[in-house]
Amino acid sequence: MTDPADSTDPGGATGTTSLTTEFERVELPLKTPFTISRGTQHTADNVVVRIEDGEHVGVGAAAPSRHYGETAATVEAVLPDLLAAVEAVGDPLALDAVDARLDRVVERNPAAKAAVRIACCDLAAKRLDVPLYRLLGLDGSRTVTSSFTVGIDDPERMAEKTRDAVDAGYSVLKTKLGTDDDEARLAAVREAAPDARLRVDANEAWTPREAVRNCAWLAEYDVEFCEQPVPADHPEGLRYVYERSAVPIAADESCVTLADVPRIADACDIANVKLMKCGGPRQAVELFHAARAHGLETMLGCMIETNAAIAASVHLAPLLDYADLDGSLLLDSDPYDGVPMPGGDIDLSTVDRPGTGARRS
Ligand SMILES: [Mg+2]
Structure with a gap:
């Protein structure tokens, strides 16, 4: 001592x-x-x-x-x-x-x-006695809206989940694809949410040629970007898609640690960072700065997580172009409350507790 x-x-x-x-x-x-x-x-x-x-x-x-x-x-x-x-x-x-x-x-x-x-x-x-974003020196007035994710199901059920999300106030949606009939699923989601900002995540499911074809119709459904269309162990495939895609491309499985940023810089538009991939909040900040230096936009995602983890990610919102921080919302119940995100809106000026704001619910 x-x-x-x-x-x-x-x-x-x-x-x-x-x-x-x-x-x-x-x-x-x-x-x-x-x-x-x-x-x-x-x-x-x-x-x-x-x-x-x-x-x-x-x-x-x-x-x-x-x-x-x-x-x-x-x-x-x-x-x-x-x-x-x-x-x-x-x-x-x-x-x-x-x-x-x-x-x-x-x-x-x-x-x-x-x-x-x-x-x-x-x-x-x-x-x-400060909120985490203040400890990191970030501008709490810079804000972003998190997406809500609709998982893969049959098209009718995906449309139902989409309507529920819209009714709950979510204006930014992400839908998972990578099935034998992706266009029917996306059409159902788009019809259920005609005004939503809509993103797609294929989680490595497509071949590069398939991805280019699929991105052409994703554009017709006004999809904002496509995340990880091809396997991460095929970096040339990601670049092939990026150079031909009708929608911007985000790298998730291809963007794990700081060292990945220069590798993906010429193969995508957006770096999707997660604390559970890079190892912590300050490590994520390093990735965001590296991504910007390489001309990439920034995104922060999550796993299916308790607010004891997600709350920390929310404080990084001022550094983001895109947020996908809905992991706790997919839980039946969360032992921790975090930073409220009504309709996915992140407003750090409402954080009235020091630290991440996570506390036992
Ligand atoms: Mg993803």
Whole structure:
């Protein structure tokens, strides 16, 4: 412990302190099964992390994705070592030092690291009594509207889900495609939401030639952009589609870490970042700046996540061209409340609590 008499910070906001940490797996049932081109999900296993300094509790969560090699079990396996590293640093504001230590503990495991880093950012902001976006120096008046996602189903059911979303006030929708009859599905969605801004996510389902053909009719349905039309392990395919597509192309599975940004720069229009892919809020900020430097637009997405994680993403809205932060809305119930997003609208000026704003519901 630093002797308070030696501290240059009269408020005691900085310096080492004794931290305690814990984590807990939460199994979150979905409202309805959620289907994308790769399969159907009925529940989401998240792992909630808490870091306490004796006065404040920082909260974060991991929403691991098998697609990126993580499960709740792999998160739980590395969290003891990651949290020991946070305790060893012992300074909730020393986020650079924490980041470096975490990267030395394990090389990858981005969802596990994201949980820890969200909790650290939440705790740091709570110690300074500011919302997370203020800790990051972001302009809270810059705003964006999140999309609401309609999963794959038969066309009638997709139209019904779309009407429900429109009735609930959502003006920006994203629909999953990658089926044997994508155009019928998209037509049903568009008919149910004629005025909505509409995006499409194929989750790697198409070949490059198919994608170019499909993007031609996506344009006829006034689709704003198409996300990840082709497999991520086919970078030339993504470029082929980008150079010929009638709608802008977003890279999601092709855009995981900072090192991917220069690789996708000439193969898409939009970089879709997720905390669970890149490993934390400040890592996402790095990706956004790199994306801009490479002439890309920015998007922030999510997995199916509790608000204990999503709330942190919402604070990055000022850096975004597009937001897709509906992960908690797909849950039957969420143990945490986050930042309210009525109709998908993000308004950080309404955030009236320090940290990410996540708290037990
Ligand atoms: Mg996607």
